[in-house]
Amino acid sequence: MVAKCCRLKHTKILGAYNVSEWKRIAQICAAVVYCLLAAGIVFGYAALKPILIMEGVYRDRCTKEELDQGVEVCSEQEIRLNLMFTVAAVVTNICALPVGGILDSCGPRVPGAIGSILIALGALLFANPAHFPYDGRLTGYALFAIGGPFVFISSFHLSNTFPKHAGLILSMLTGAFDCSSALFLLFRLVHGKANGFFTIKTLFLIYLIVPAFILASQVLLMPSRSYSTxxxxxxxxxxxxxxxxxxxxxxxxxxxxxxxxxxxxxxxxxxxxxxxxxxxxxxxxxxxxxxxxxxxxxxxxxxxxSSSLQQILSPWFIFITIFTIIQMLRTNYFISTIHPQYEYLLSQPNQARQLNHLFDFFLPLGGLIAIPFIGIILDQSTLPGILTLLVTGATLVGVLGCISDSLTAAYANISLFVLYRPYFYTVVSDYAAKIFGFQTFGKVYGLITFLAGLGNFLQSPLDILTIKILHGNPVPVNIGLTGAGAIAGGVLAWFVWWRNRRWMGVGSxxxxxxxxxxxxxxxxxxxxxxxxxxxxxxxxx
Structure with missing residues (x-):
């Protein structure tokens, strides 16, 4: 009954002209702030991991021999720490589908509120893991991963508040998502300089301010229905x-x-x-x-x-989904393996380590720098041009990732990658909004992200292939992923260009x-x- 009422309410049109300009601006600003603080924080795990190691998280899983040897991180501890990120990376994509269903049925306010509650529970569990019968930190981190999409995806409709600047607004939201990975970098800096005052527990208890702000924004500021295109x-x-x-x-x-x-x-x-x-x-x-x-x-x-079923069965959906699955796999695989990849390609462990530290800093910074440029591209270009640039960038990143013994190529690769990643995420959401609209946006975009999340399960087989069969050589895998992405992206760009030409010829x-x-x-x-x-x-x- 509730779902039915929500659906009836959501199907009503909400034009941005029904809301004052100052309130629309305030809604965008609030969404950018809470996406910056909550949407993709799980992807900043590389900065959080040293804090967890320093505070002895999962140290109880080490053997007596390892403890006697004084190893910094024992094998079982390393596996458990990495499992935390693996679970989060998969869950955050898979849960996009139920988020989309709730968004389409009940409007953006409900998933936004649910996300704030999940994030608050995650912070409480991470701060007090002993009070939970299972692994409190793993569960808490998974709740962060689930809550992020609830907050992030429910904000996309705000691009319709100012249609002239829809691309800029989407790029701001996506840039905030990318920059949110820097939150744990800030945690690490504060933790390192506070001489033990700001522990993990203290930091995450302070962080409870963020979900409180999200919930207050949903109740007091955000609309109950999505803005119409x-x-x-x-x-x-x-x-x-x-x-x-x-x-x-x-x-x-x-x-x-x-x-x-x-x-x-x-x-x-x-x-x-x-x-x-x-x-x-x-x-x-x-x-x-x-x-x-x-x-x-x-x-x-x-x-x-068209109905959501017609949209999902159309070439418009199939081609963008295949390309997204390949590109998201490439993106997350590169993020999780950048250090061993360049340790092999450069044959210099110190250079690989420095490159990894630089990448941790560049990843959120790239999202911030790219915001205005992505907005201009999306607002001023046609869809075939946007997709052509997307495929070209993906191919160039892949090619640079195959060049060995070149520090210049390595720096060029990570620099281009951190700019390409927010562009990729923004284009996918922009494509879904332009082609499918916002009446079914939650289901369609959620399904694209869900299937891409399932594709991330291929990371483990690729790791095994690289480490055990290719003896650490990442080039064959990079070539395969680059080639697959170029083919899938080329077909997508050609299809959109062909339909563009066909329509202009029929009814210019x-x-x-x-x-x-x-x-x-x-x-x-x-x-x-x-x-x-x-x-x-x-x-x-």
Whole structure:
């Protein structure tokens, strides 16, 4: 019953024009802050691990001989510590599917609140593991991994608060996700300089402020429904006009009379949507946005009107999912094996260690630096161009990772990787929003991430292959993953380009920006006659 009520509530349209500008800005700022502090903190495990070792976590698993020898980390301790990250990396992707289902059914406020509770429980368990019958720290870290997607994915709809800057907003959220891995780096610095005052328990008890802030934001600031895309607002305007015409017994066959008879409710919606798209160009109903984000991309909204099942069975979903599985496997495999990889490639353990420390610092910094550039690319480029850059970057990172005995190539590789990673994550979410819309975003994006999480189980076989069969040589695995990613990405980019060309050839006039996005009476007349771009794109899909 609750789910049904949530679903009925969520299906209502929420236009950004219904919320004041200052409140939308405050919502974005709050989301960026709590994503920075909670969304992807589990990926900063490399910085947390030295603290755990220093405080003797899992030291009880060492044998008497190992303790007598005074080893810094014994084998069973190392395995248990690594298991903590392995479980978190898999869980954080797999749980994206149930997060998406809750998001689509109940709106963004519910998963955001659930995420805050899970993160709070994780902090309490990590601070007081002895009070839990099982492994409190492993369970607590897993709760961090589950709570992160609840908070992160439920924030994506905020990109619709300012459609002109949707790409920038998405890149800010993704950049915050990437930078959140620096939280444990901050913990390590504080722990090292506090002379034992800030223990793990103290740090995580202080951290409880974060889930409290998230919960307060959800209750007091965030909307209960997801903001609608321009395409969804357009569909709502259509339905409004159809209802009004039905009540009035149809519409006139004369074009001028039709324009004059448009319902006041419809005209008000048109004015609000035009103002939302571009305030400076919405002074009258005959003007339209000049923002390139709404120009020349016929693929935008191609499956907004399709059911979630139709979307999942379409090539639009299949191709992006295959590419995402391969790229996420490559990304996480590189993060977890960067030290042994460059220990082999450079044949210099000291250089590999320095490179690893630099990478720990660059990883969150890259997300921060990339934010404005990613926003510009997504807001100013068409989807085929965005995907071409994505595939090119992935291939270049893969090639640099195969070059041995070159410190220059190693530095270039990690520098490009930390910039590419936030771009990759942002493009996948941006693609899902543009192609599938936000009515089914949770299910579709959640399933993409879920399947990519399952693909991460291949990391262990790749480790065994590299260590035991290839004697530590990472090049064959890197070549295989790079080649697979290039092929999958090439097919995806070609498909989107082909559909782009096909649609522009079939209905270039209907795809003109003035016809596609300004939502004016003359465009309405064309749409009634079956030539309006958004509807025909839905049929073509």
């Amino acid at each position: 321009v395409g969804e607002l357009l569909q709502h305007a259509e339905e409004t006009l159809a209802e009004d015409e039905s009540e009035n017994g149809g519409h006139s066959a004369d074009t001028q009379e039709r324009d004059a008879d448009l319902s006041p409710r419809y005209q008000r919606l048109i004015s609000q949507i035009n103002a939302l798209i571009d305030d400076q160009n919405s002074q009258s109903g005959s003007e339209y946005t000049s923002n390139p984000a709404f120009k020349a991309d016929p693929n935008w909204g191609v499956m907004h009107t 006039a209907a795809c003109d920006v003035g016809e596609t996005e300004r939502l004016l009476p003359d465009a309405l007349n064309e749409r009634r006659e079956g030539s309006y771009g958004a509807l025909r794109r839905g049929e073509a899909a």
